[in-house]
Amino acid sequence: MSNTPRTPGDDDDDYYIDEEELAASTYVPAEPDLQLEVFDAVRGEGGTPVNPVRLDAEDTFRFRCHKGVSCWNQCCHGADITLTPYDILRLSKHFEVRPAQFLAEYTVPATFDKSNLPVAKLKMGGTDGKGACAFVTDDGCSVYAARPATCRYYPLGVVSMKMKDAESKEDFNFIVTEPHCKGHDEDQVQNVGAYKAEQQVTDNERVDRGWIDILMKMASWSTMGGPMGKAPSLATRKMFFMATADVDAFRNFVLNTRFLESYEIAPEAVDIIKTDDEALLLLGYDWLKAVLFNEPTLTLKEHVLQQAIAKARTEMGAA
Structure with missing residues (x-):
């Protein structure tokens, strides 16, 4: 389609x-028992190293992203970023356009793996989609206050999981370690819960929950x-x-x-x-x-x- x-x-x-x-x-x-990775790496090239260890809110990890890091802005080239429904609303408001116009100008159609349902992905530059994100500048992200959930969570991945006999779903985080990212070599130790609060993912988690539920259910059907x-x-x-x-x-x-x-x-x-x-x-x-x-x-x-x-x-x- x-x-x-x-x-x-x-x-x-x-x-x-x-x-x-x-x-x-x-x-x-x-x-069946189902585990769905909602947000993972920014590069969609397969085989991306991840640390499969489950991280809870009180756990820590080492990471810092800043203009002085040697990989500055590299993650904003050829990125594979699925936009959530709330991402689309927030970015549309940032540009003062309606979602249909934002989608037409800044996204490409895609299918969410496992669920076979259509989603919008952020358009990258270049004929091969390996160029720069339209929003990146020398100083970083020009839409930082409205940046997508994938960018907010990074370098944390998000798994939403439901066991067959469980009444509710459960989300947890894990670390994504990509070769281009040198933020893991920085000295700053981050607390998972505090990092997510700093990145202001609460609104995404609230508004996008139903979307994730539907993707999970359709993925379970697909299996x-x-x-x-x-x-x-x-x-x-x-x-x-x-x-x-x-x-x-x-x-x-x-x-x-x-x-x-x-x-x-x-x-x-x-x-x-x-x-x-x-x-x-x-x-x-x-x-x-x-x-x-x-x-x-x-x-x-x-x-x-x-x-x-x-x-x-x-x-x-x-x-």
């Missing part, structure tokens, strides 16, 4: 999924050949990208299709999502979880549910 960012006003009916069919479908398979043995459909991929990357297209979908006629959404919540992009992202996660995994994150209105049941009974030959 093409992940090319869409602009508001495109034919959003392309995204519409029959809510009756969704209500009658239950896709949730048994989940078993997908729901009912199938890979994510074109419709699934399109609606995932719309809801997690292009908030204006998703807002148009929510407000100008049968969405609000199908789901129980409080009037005050509708008023909020008309202008609040973060709230709209959270609604998008709930919608995707309900549609894809039959999770009770959104409630179908009674008449929609009854229509779905009636349709299913008819198709099964029941009276």
Whole structure:
């Protein structure tokens, strides 16, 4: 499929999924133990050395990045940076543009490994994508206050893990050691918890949690050949990208299709999502979880549910 960012006003009916069919479908398979690396190296060339030792908040590591280090700005060339939904919002606000315009100018379409779902990656310079990041200057990052989560965490990687019988997911960190990075040779000892606080990753962890949950669930399906043995459909991929990357297209979908006629959404919540992009992202996660995994994150209105049941009974030959 093409992940090319869409602009508001495109034919959003392309995204519409029959809510009756969704209500009658239950896709949730048994989940295996699953470990998903959400943020790892900035170079996507495979074989990147990582320290597999789990790091908790109180653990320490040696690292310092500053203009005097010999590798200054090297990590900003040919970087492999997947943007999270919150990254896209924050960078769009930095440039005072809407997400669709930011996506068109600064990103390239990609697929998140294991989940087979579309994501946006930061565009690098050069015909081969090995050139400089558009935001790097001699003095460092020109969008430092709005920099992506991958850059904030570095040199920490992030693993999100769920054991088969566990009720909740668990995140932990590990050290990424890449040959180009000399920050590991510096004398400064960092505390994991304090480093993450300094890098201000709290908002990413809060807003992007639902996105990570969906990627994990789809990755677990992939290990078993997908729901009912199938890979994510074109419709699934399109609606995932719309809801997690292009908030204006998703807002148009929510407000100008049968969405609000199908789901129980409080009037005050509708008023909020008309202008609040973060709230709209959270609604998008709930919608995707309900549609894809039959999770009770959104409630179908009674008449929609009854229509779905009636349709299913008819198709099964029941009276």
